[in-house]
Amino acid sequence: DTGVSQNPRHKITKRGQNVTFRCDPISEHNRLYWYRQTLGQGPEFLTYFQNEAQLEKSRLLSDRFSAERPKGSFSTLEIQRTEQGDSAMYLCASSPGGGLWNQPQHFGDGTRLSIL
Amino acid sequence: DQQVKQNSPSLSVQEGRISILNCDYTNSMFDYFLWYKKYPAEGPTFLISISSIKDKNEDGRFTVFLNKSAKHLSLHIVPSQPGDSAVYFCAAQGGSEKLVFGKGMKLTVNP
Numbered sequence: 001d002t003g004v005s006q007n008p009r010h011k012i013t014k015r016g017q018n019v020t021f022r023c024d025p026i027s028e029h030n031r032l033y034w035y036r037q038t039l040g041q042g043p044e045f046l047t048y049f050q051n052e053a054q055l056e057k058s059r060l061l062s063d064r065f066s067a068e069r070p071k072g073s074f075s076t077l078e079i080q081r082t083e084q085g086d087s088a089m090y091l092c093a094s095s096p097g098g099g100l101w102n103q104p105q106h107f108g109d110g111t112r113l114s115i116l
Numbered sequence: 117d118q119q120v121k122q123n124s125p126s127l128s129v130q131e132g133r134i135s136i137l138n139c140d141y142t143n144s145m146f147d148y149f150l151w152y153k154k155y156p157a158e159g160p161t162f163l164i165s166i167s168s169i170k171d172k173n174e175d176g177r178f179t180v181f182l183n184k185s186a187k188h189l190s191l192h193i194v195p196s197q198p199g200d201s202a203v204y205f206c207a208a209q210g211g212s213e214k215l216v217f218g219k220g221m222k223l224t225v226n227p
Binding site for chain 1: 120147148150152157158159160161162165167205207209212213214215216217218219220
């Protein structure tokens with residue numbers, strides 16, 4: 001059973017550049033989530049997809065952030081005009097969905113973003 | 117406003133003894149609670165969960181207890197093993213798909 005896969009594992013970029021991360025969820029998982037984690041904190045929710053539909057977005061997701069899940073499979077998270085405060089671990093998770101409730105979310109190993 | 121609180125940043129126990137990790141929450145809408153374990157450079161790994169209709173759930177060495185009136189849950193690990201050394205996160209869900217996490221607690225199990 002392949003777990004949640006995230007690429008790249010680490011991204012270093014200069015302030016002002018755009019970056020894009022990819023997440024491949026567990027096969028047949030309908031729900032996909034993005035979280036952000038900074039040092040000393042727990043993961044914070046960013047957004048959630050049910051298949052290809054983006055159903056919930058956090059206030060943390062500013063206009064510079066956009067997430068997509070075309071065809072309801074993999075997802076991408078793009079950050080435009082990166083700022084120092086964007087430095088964090090970006091985590092992706094997936095869960096079965098499909099009418100099932102109270103299902104645990106399974107996380108990937110994250111993409112660590114470092115802004116120079 | 118921290119809706120999920122893990123008030124102890126760290127815990128150290130001897131191998132073979134019990135580890136008790138505590139978590140408090142404030143939002144009455146939460147009805148599903150989870151514990152995750154995290155090793156350095158890895159994502160959180162799901163350990164065990166409990167629905168609000170239960171007060172106890174057990175899976176091998178791990179047991180989670182839920183006290184709804186006190187808005188408190190705890191994770192018991194018996195017996196503790198050195199491989200259990202990690203950061204543990206409590207998370208809650210309710211009225212939304214998002215998980216709300218605590219800040220985590222570092223468990224060290226000494227041989």
